[in-house]
Amino acid sequence: METGIRRSSWGRRLFALVLVFVLAVGGVFLYRRQAAKKAASSKVTKYSTSTVRRGNLRIAITGSGTTQAYQSKPVVAGTTGTLKTILVQEGNQVKAGQPLFIVDNDQAGLNVQQAKSDLQTAEDKLTDMVNPKSDVRTGISGNVAKVYVPQGGQVAAGDVIALLSNDNVNVALTQAQLDLKTQEDKLKDIQTAVGGGGQDVEALKLKVTQAQLNLQARQADQSKLAVTATDAGRVTQVNVTVGDDVTAGQVILNTVDDRTILFNVGIPETQLKYLAMGQSAAVYFFSRGETVNGTVTAIATDAAAGKVATYQVTITLTNPGWIRSGMTGTGTINGLLTNTDGTSTAVVLSGSGTAAYNSKDDVKAAIAGKVASLAVGVDSQVAAGQAVATLTSDSLNLALQQAQNDLGIANSNLASATSSDQVQQQLVKVDQARLTLQSRQTDVDNLKVRAAVAGKVENLYVKAGDQLGANALVASVRPSNPDPVAETSDITAQRLKVEQAKLNVKNRTDELDNLVVKSPIDGVFTNPLVIEGDSVGTNTKLATVVNYNRVLVTITVDELDVVKAAIGQKAAVSIDALPDKTFDAVITSIATEGTPNQGVSTFKVTLEVSKPIGLRGGMSAQVDIAIAEHDNVLLVPAEAVVGKGNQRSVRVMNSDGTVEIRPVSVGLTGESDVEITKGLSEGETVVTGTTNGSGNRNQTGGLNMFNPNRIGGGAVPGGR
Numbered sequence: 001m002e003t004g005i006r007r008s009s010w011g012r013r014l015f016a017l018v019l020v021f022v023l024a025v026g027g028v029f030l031y032r033r034q035a036a037k038k039a040a041s042s043k044v045t046k047y048s049t050s051t052v053r054r055g056n057l058r059i060a061i062t063g064s065g066t067t068q069a070y071q072s073k074p075v076v077a078g079t080t081g082t083l084k085t086i087l088v089q090e091g092n093q094v095k096a097g098q099p100l101f102i103v104d105n106d107q108a109g110l111n112v113q114q115a116k117s118d119l120q121t122a123e124d125k126l127t128d129m130v131n132p133k134s135d136v137r138t139g140i141s142g143n144v145a146k147v148y149v150p151q152g153g154q155v156a157a158g159d160v161i162a163l164l165s166n167d168n169v170n171v172a173l174t175q176a177q178l179d180l181k182t183q184e185d186k187l188k189d190i191q192t193a194v195g196g197g198g199q200d201v202e203a204l205k206l207k208v209t210q211a212q213l214n215l216q217a218r219q220a221d222q223s224k225l226a227v228t229a230t231d232a233g234r235v236t237q238v239n240v241t242v243g244d245d246v247t248a249g250q251v252i253l254n255t256v257d258d259r260t261i262l263f264n265v266g267i268p269e270t271q272l273k274y275l276a277m278g279q280s281a282a283v284y285f286f287s288r289g290e291t292v293n294g295t296v297t298a299i300a301t302d303a304a305a306g307k308v309a310t311y312q313v314t315i316t317l318t319n320p321g322w323i324r325s326g327m328t329g330t331g332t333i334n335g336l337l338t339n340t341d342g343t344s345t346a347v348v349l350s351g352s353g354t355a356a357y358n359s360k361d362d363v364k365a366a367i368a369g370k371v372a373s374l375a376v377g378v379d380s381q382v383a384a385g386q387a388v389a390t391l392t393s394d395s396l397n398l399a400l401q402q403a404q405n406d407l408g409i410a411n412s413n414l415a416s417a418t419s420s421d422q423v424q425q426q427l428v429k430v431d432q433a434r435l436t437l438q439s440r441q442t443d444v445d446n447l448k449v450r451a452a453v454a455g456k457v458e459n460l461y462v463k464a465g466d467q468l469g470a471n472a473l474v475a476s477v478r479p480s481n482p483d484p485v486a487e488t489s490d491i492t493a494q495r496l497k498v499e500q501a502k503l504n505v506k507n508r509t510d511e512l513d514n515l516v517v518k519s520p521i522d523g524v525f526t527n528p529l530v531i532e533g534d535s536v537g538t539n540t541k542l543a544t545v546v547n548y549n550r551v552l553v554t555i556t557v558d559e560l561d562v563v564k565a566a567i568g569q570k571a572a573v574s575i576d577a578l579p580d581k582t583f584d585a586v587i588t589s590i591a592t593e594g595t596p597n598q599g600v601s602t603f604k605v606t607l608e609v610s611k612p613i614g615l616r617g618g619m620s621a622q623v624d625i626a627i628a629e630h631d632n633v634l635l636v637p638a639e640a641v642v643g644k645g646n647q648r649s650v651r652v653m654n655s656d657g658t659v660e661i662r663p664v665s666v667g668l669t670g671e672s673d674v675e676i677t678k679g680l681s682e683g684e685t686v687v688t689g690t691t692n693g694s695g696n697r698n699q700t701g702g703l704n705m706f707n708p709n710r711i712g713g714g715a716v717p718g719g720r
Contacts, residue, residue, distance in 0.1 A: 078514025139446030274335030326594025
């Protein structure tokens with residue numbers, strides 16, 4: 001019995017020990033399971049989020065620059081002399097044309113008097129040439145036999161006023177008739193014996209040729225007064241205004257051909273085998289995020305300098321309207337290699353580069369003159385050879401008239417020239433005899449003193465019985481209706497002399513007027529460079545007049561922002577020296593060509609300040625150009641939006657903690673916020689980044705940009 005009892009007690013002990021062991025093992029198992037769950041939960045991805053809210057979003061371009069006057073003109077002396085008086089003080093407001101300086105030069109007045117005297121002499125001579133003289137004079141000597149018209153009487157042209165008698169005149173007439181008959185008979189004999197001959201007129205022909213060449217040169221100069229564009233393109237700047245005096249070679253305006261863009265990329269030597277003219281290509285422009293198709297039009301024959309041999313390849317593009325010279329981008333070329341077995345290997349070649357205009361042209365004046373008209377303005381399209389401006393030049397006109405006159409005289413001399421052979425020599429003698437006879441006949445006719453013009457005999461200076469010599473004054477007649485006189489080369493030449501004398505009077509008068517130096521524009525008188533008593537010469541700079549009624553500010557804008565700017569856009573300008581004031585401004589010009597700097601081009605943007613009261617040149621200015629501003633729109637942080645173009649999406653945190661990828665449409669994009677126009681509602685929660693179990697934040701690792709349905713390496717709950 002005792003033995004049985006001990007066995008039963010031992011069994012119970014053994015059972016208890018087994019039970020304790022089982023419970024211990026189970027506790028360890030449960031503990032490890034809970035620890036494993038806790039460790040696993042600590043590695044679950046956590047999200048940083050933001051709430052979709054409403055607010056205002058503003059996009060602006062900012063920059064700094066300095067103020068400058070729109071217009072500044074130097075005050076220069078127009079003639080030489082001694083500065084006598086300064087009429088204004090530095091800082092005074094002056095008006096255009098207001099006297100500023102007085103220069104002393106006694107010779108200027110004397111020069112004007114002499115020029116006027118020379119002009120009067122030239123005009124009197126021209127009057128004598130184009131209008132018949134009113135004096136009636138004898139053509140030959142003789143005694144007054146009879147006076148036919150009393151003083152105060154009316155005469156017609158050709159009427160005989162007095163008759164002279166001279167026996168020697170009749171005898172000389174008879175002798176001249178005999179001499180002419182003798183010379184004509186001798187001419188017939190020589191012509192029969194010799195038969196004629198030629199004349200050496202080479203010297204006269206040479207004079208005609210020289211006169212023709214001179215006339216052609218003057219006509220060529222006249223044609224140069226029309227300023228024409230060399231190449232087709234768009235006018236970017238007009239450098240003159242109507243009335244300006246320009247010199248030969250001066251740039252009238254600038255043009256660029258921006259319809260076609262040349263984009264140059266460097267291709268390594270090893271890839272040249274894939275290149276060929278005419279291959280299709282494309283250029284992606286960073287500033288626009290757009291691609292423009294083109295064609296390979298040039299491949300350099302020489303490598304560019306550098307460690308790696310590269311060759312410049314030109315891609316020609318048709319400008320869609322927004323490409324500017326200096327914009328950067330990446331060019332891709334669809335290369336192709338034909339293998340020896342007839343197959344082809346296609347390869348895409350790429351390289352970075354810079355855009356350039358197809359051509360730029362400085363349209364220059366070919367000759368000096370004054371701008372009479374401008375046919376184009378800024379942004380006008382011009383064709384090659386198109387007239388863009390017209391010049392005038394009084395000196396060229398006078399030179400052309402003189403050349404025409406010289407040619408007429410040379411032709412006349414050639415036509416009247418005679419040959420040097422025997423026949424022509426005798427012809428000269430016949431002509432001389434005929435001229436002598438005509439002279440004797442004229443002498444006989446001159447015995448009748450006639451009125452040259454119709455009119456009234458105002459003075460009668462002779463009476464019957466008076467003995468008169470040749471060219472003696474008989475009477476004076478006041479012409480009642482002078483007959484027009486045919487234009488001759490002498491008259492034309494005299495007209496030129498009158499015009500030259502008038503021009504000289506004008507120049508001398510201008511010199512006299514220039515003794516009073518006037519303001520070229522409205523503005524402020526600044527920077528006087530002379531004092532009273534100084535000697536000055538023509539074009540000596542005396543001072544400067546600056547017009548601050550219009551003030552400009554120029555800032556530098558990079559290529560990513562310049563495409564957002566436009567002429568006429570409004571802006572706000574703040575001046576460091578005037579912290580309590582803000583000035584309105586407007587963009588007046590945008591540079592057509594950028595300046596590359598470390599892979600990014602910058603462009604000059606000029607603004608005009610409205611109502612620039614209190615502004616001066618050189619003030620530091622800050623410019624704010626509002627590009628766009630949307631009020632009361634849906635906004636999310638910029639890091640919440642991924643993708644580009646029309647492929648934009650965000651991660652939305654649902655109320656149950658799941659995350660879904662949702663496509664959205666965006667509007668304005670700022671530095672920190674993005675406008676959502678479609679796809680989200682106010683108050684929704686969006687994911688802006690993720691954190692791992694250790695608490696490290698990862699803004700980009702959560703969303704797979706190539707597969708938006710995956711976040712990190714696993715599937716997104718609720719993803720689409």
